[in-house]
Amino acid sequence: MDWFTASEYWLSRLVFQRALAVLYLVAFLTAALQFRALIGQRGMLPVPRFVARMPFKHAPSLFQLHYSDRFFAACAWTGCAVSAALVAGLDSYLPLWAGMVLWLVPWVLYLSIVNVGQTWYGFGWESLLLEVGFLAVFLGNDEVAPPILVLFLLRWILFRVEFGAGLIKMRGDECWRKLTCLDHHHETQPMPGPLSWFFHHLPRPLHRVEVAANHVTQLVVPVLLFTPQPVATAAASLMILTQLWLVLSGNFSWLNWITIVLALSAVELPSDPLSVPDAPLWYEVVVLAVAALLVGLSYQPVRNMLSRRQVMNRSFDPLHLVNTYGAFGSVSRIRHEVVVEGTSDDVPREDSDWREYEFKGKPGDPRHWPRQFAPYHLRLDWMMWFAALSPAYAGSWFGTLVERLLENDRDTLKLLRRSPFPPDAPPRYVRARLFRYRYTTWQELRETGACWERTYVREYLPPTRLAGVAQRS
Incomplete structure (x- = not known):
């Protein structure tokens, strides 16, 4: 017909x-x-x-x-x-x-x-x-x-x-x-x-x-x-x-x-x-x-x-x-990012050797220029953006993420760009801190080579270790 x-x-x-x-x-x-x-x-x-x-x-x-x-x-x-x-x-x-x-x-x-x-x-x-x-x-x-x-x-x-x-x-x-x-x-x-x-x-x-x-x-x-x-x-x-x-x-x-x-x-x-x-x-x-x-x-x-x-x-x-469907019914005025860090020190202090985990897509190191990933979908990176908006978005999974980082879990580390710890030496503690990120100006970019400038806001997760792991004296 x-x-x-x-x-x-x-x-x-x-x-x-x-x-x-x-x-x-x-x-x-x-x-x-x-x-x-x-x-x-x-x-x-x-x-x-x-x-x-x-x-x-x-x-x-x-x-x-x-x-x-x-x-x-x-x-x-x-x-x-x-x-x-x-x-x-x-x-x-x-x-x-x-x-x-x-x-x-x-x-x-x-x-x-x-x-x-x-x-x-x-x-x-x-x-x-x-x-x-x-x-x-x-x-x-x-x-x-x-x-x-x-x-x-x-x-x-x-x-x-x-x-x-x-x-x-x-x-x-x-x-x-x-x-x-x-x-x-x-x-x-x-x-x-x-x-x-x-x-x-x-x-x-x-x-x-x-x-x-x-x-x-x-x-x-x-x-x-x-x-x-x-x-x-x-x-x-x-x-x-x-x-x-x-x-x-x-x-x-x-x-x-x-x-x-x-x-x-x-x-x-x-x-x-x-x-x-x-x-x-x-x-x-x-x-x-x-x-x-x-x-x-x-x-x-x-x-x-x-x-x-x-x-x-x-x-x-x-x-x-x-x-x-729909997208961006509201637009954030300020960008916050959760920065996850680990340390091998026996006692977690502010001046401990805290090393930052680097994600593939979400902003981290201010000098790391964003890459093109779409249409490939980095699911963890996207949810980290929501986690920065409110801890409520991360309540069901963030604790397990930290646990897997403390274990140096191979599959979890594959989701990241880089872990600061060798495979056979996981961190003793992991913490998360909230930072405010903003784009640098043209002048700041020329002077520093960084596309982001970040400022510490507050603690997101205090230093955490695996349950049942004794602290070394």
């Missing part, structure tokens, strides 16, 4: 699918390389402890049925392998039903990971990857033209991502309404990138223009996604440019990249229409049923967007089929 498919979008579908598969690959690689220290059997928030108290219906996951570190690793690396196969286009060589099953595999595996990931997987882009990944199952392959309903639902996700983020800003921090948020944001964002220092030092009038342009892109342009071409393509292209600007300004995991991928599905790329047979009846029935389900589930996100008490980044069902 002509109304069911849009053959002119076959190239857009192809680009979308391959790009989404790349993000799946990054997500599974992140899980495979970090899970043992975070949610493994000896992790800071172990999966077995979580599933023991969480019913399957509230967090459906393969790991509710069985968990071991070896099984988790097998699932994560299987996800990497399937994602790589999708990047290579294996689904195009399979029958339609088999291609759909192949796309279903990474969705099931990543849903299983997110639903037991707890605090470490509480970010909006986790649900966004799952919501987009679920729709990708029904987008078809070379045997059928792209279904119009699925293309529409992808635009509906993009609309909610952008429009929801725009609304949360206008309803949240007054600096968004005053156009002054970017006076602070580049300095206080969770994980600055290599260009963030320069973005912060752009002229303030330009920051005002950036905020105003952001409001237009998030509150006006999304409506144009549902207009005829070429207006929809122009709207999606503007969103892509905006997201690339954000990619340059900081490390936001794959949030910006998946938004770009979504926008690509709305761009009508120049190509000859795909000549394929009509879609089989069973496929049309499945797509219609899924579309009806997702439209019905959209009630909650729409209600949330219309509410004065709008919330960000929430899933309304355990399968993460339809979610609400």
Whole structure:
């Protein structure tokens, strides 16, 4: 049926699918390389402890049925392998039903990971990857033209991502309404990138223009996604440019990249229409049923967007089929960082030989220039940013982190850039202190070579040692 498919979008579908598969690959690689220290059997928030108290219906996951570190690793690396196969286009060589099953595999595996990931997987882009990944199952392959309903639902996700983020800003921090948020944001964002220092030092009038342009892109342009071409393509292209600007300004995991991928599905790329047979009846029935389900589930996100008490980044069902999104409803004016230190001294004094642990992404040594990690996600570094905002964000895992550092735990140390202690000589004490960080000025950068200047604020965690370890006399 002509109304069911849009053959002119076959190239857009192809680009979308391959790009989404790349993000799946990054997500599974992140899980495979970090899970043992975070949610493994000896992790800071172990999966077995979580599933023991969480019913399957509230967090459906393969790991509710069985968990071991070896099984988790097998699932994560299987996800990497399937994602790589999708990047290579294996689904195009399979029958339609088999291609759909192949796309279903990474969705099931990543849903299983997110639903037991707890605090470490509480970010909006986790649900966004799952919501987009679920729709990708029904987008078809070379045997059928792209279904119009699925293309529409992808635009509906993009609309909610952008429009929801725009609304949360206008309803949240007054600096968004005053156009002054970017006076602070580049300095206080969770994980600055290599260009963030320069973005912060752009002229303030330009920051005002950036905020105003952001409001237009998030509150006006999304409506144009549902207009005829070429207006929809122009709207999606503007969103892509905006997201690339954000990619340059900081490390936001794959949030910006998946938004770009979504926008690509709305761009009508120049190509000859795909000549394929009509879609089989069973496929049309499945797509219609899924579309009806997702439209019905959209009630909650729409209600949330219309509410004065709008919330960000929430899933309304355990399968993460339809979610609400948003980012930076409020912007911090001051940057605090938790600096973790250890000492081998028998008695911890202020003048002891305290050595600082260096993290991969979060600010530490003022002379260490930030690096680009996104779309790879440094989960511990992100949560350390939240820990600096309030100890309440770290209450469930920070104590275990300190314990693992006191043990020189190999998996935990892999999450760090550098440990100041050799593998066979762990520290006797670990402490944490809170510092205020600010970007240096141009003159300070030339004189010191440091991009940060930090000032001690207070003790965050007093010197702590392992229980049962006797103090040497």
